[in-house]
Amino acid sequence: MALLEVNNLKKYFKEVKAVDGISFKVERGEVFGLLGPNGAGKSTTISMISTLFKPNEGDIKYKNVSIIDNPSAIQQKLGVVPQEIALYPTLSGYENLKFWGHAYGLRGKELSNRIEEVSEIIGIKDRLKDKIEKYSGGMKRRINIGAALLHNPEILIMDEPTVGIDPQSRNHILDTVLELNKKGMTIIYTSHYMEEVEYLCTRVSIMDKGNIIASGTQEELLEIVKGKKKINLRFDKISDNLIDRINSIDYIENVDVHDDEIILTTQNGEDIFKDLIAKSSETENSILSIDIKKPNLEAVFLHLTGRALRD
Ligand SMILES: Nc1ncnc2c1ncn2[C@@H]1O[C@H](COP(=O)(O)OP(=O)(O)OP(=O)(O)O)[C@@H](O)[C@H]1O
Ligand SMILES: [Mg+2]
Structure with a gap:
């Protein structure tokens, strides 16, 4: 009981x-x-x-x-x-x-x-x-x-x-x-x-x-986003043009902007670096760092709602 x-x-x-x-x-x-x-x-x-x-x-x-x-x-x-x-x-x-x-x-x-x-x-x-x-x-x-x-x-x-x-x-x-x-x-x-x-x-x-x-x-909840990757990108600055271009990569599921960081989730691990670098080189912004994170409960929320937990 x-x-x-x-x-x-x-x-x-x-x-x-x-x-x-x-x-x-x-x-x-x-x-x-x-x-x-x-x-x-x-x-x-x-x-x-x-x-x-x-x-x-x-x-x-x-x-x-x-x-x-x-x-x-x-x-x-x-x-x-x-x-x-x-x-x-x-x-x-x-x-x-x-x-x-x-x-x-x-x-x-x-x-x-x-x-x-x-x-x-x-x-x-x-x-x-x-x-x-x-x-x-x-x-x-x-x-x-x-x-x-x-x-x-x-x-x-x-x-x-x-x-x-x-x-x-x-x-x-x-x-x-x-x-x-x-x-x-x-x-x-x-x-x-x-x-x-x-x-x-x-x-x-x-x-x-x-x-x-x-x-x-927590393990059960993380199963929901198994295989997904959460990628944090830092740029010298973030323009609307940059966000639009990253959004145009069709296999990226979510794009979230937090201060100087862009956070995205994707299943595709193979082409992602090549495509991100290609897209950002079409803009005036340069990538400072790319950081792949294990999915967490935030990613579960994002996956289920399409929104970040905190706005
Ligand atoms: N006494 C009330 N009268 C009218 N609407 C209410 C009342 N209490 C809560 N609400 C509404 O009900 C919804 C849920 O509110 P609640 O406070 O339970 O959310 P919460 O998850 O605790 O949010 P927070 O993180 O902001 O505390 C909200 O849309 C809120 O505006
Ligand atoms: Mg409350």
Whole structure:
């Protein structure tokens, strides 16, 4: 029996089909990833699992019991780190954690012990007395995560917990996720960062426009793009003329421009170099480097949707 089972879940906001019939299972002890671009429906899905929103259709079962009819079955078992930071800026980190602890019914010695333990986990002990308004974005995030951990939940749901923070806090958060998981916590992690999902997750569902377009272990998902190559090209500069000419190579499947790089995917490995060099020599731009990458989850997304995960 899966710990959590989502079945044909739908949530519409008027005509916006935020979540349009998704199904997935989360097994006990795994780090499950929901990967998808902005507006895919990740937060809406999480709001339904955390019983904030009722779905229009479908069911969510926690240990085989529907949480739609019986929300209290899951509420105490769940820790949710929302996408939007929810803290009182004029209170200290400690006071914020205390507030959330009270909300979970923790009091007295038990609460102060848990605040102690949790601030150790999130690595913020020495700043607990400072007001939140003095914190960096990364430190606020860590308190937000700490708040979700106070009642020692069985399942931790994290909604894009590393957006807009410094690399050090980001790495700390990623390693905290793995550490918590090692101690037995089941984790649902949503992100539009392919690298994070690759680093953390045992199984992944890729979401787009309210639907799950692929699910599986990372190896299973990479099977979808087997044989494809992802090629990164750097030029001294990139002109529209250059992009047009590369697009005119008929066996190239996707052409994406990121700053000074052109990223393309193709099955054909034989003629590609010759053709790329020929095409770029017809322009005023020169190639600085050609780098072949193994396909990753980004390539899976690109293959299935024709779009990049991040725009
Ligand atoms: N309360 C709401 N009222 C109306 N539309 C909503 C509401 N919440 C979400 N939506 C719409 O539903 C769709 C899915 O939104 P959702 O926030 O679930 O996506 P997401 O995958 O979390 O995106 P992001 O990466 O930007 O957080 C979007 O088109 C969004 O505009
Ligand atoms: Mg979201």
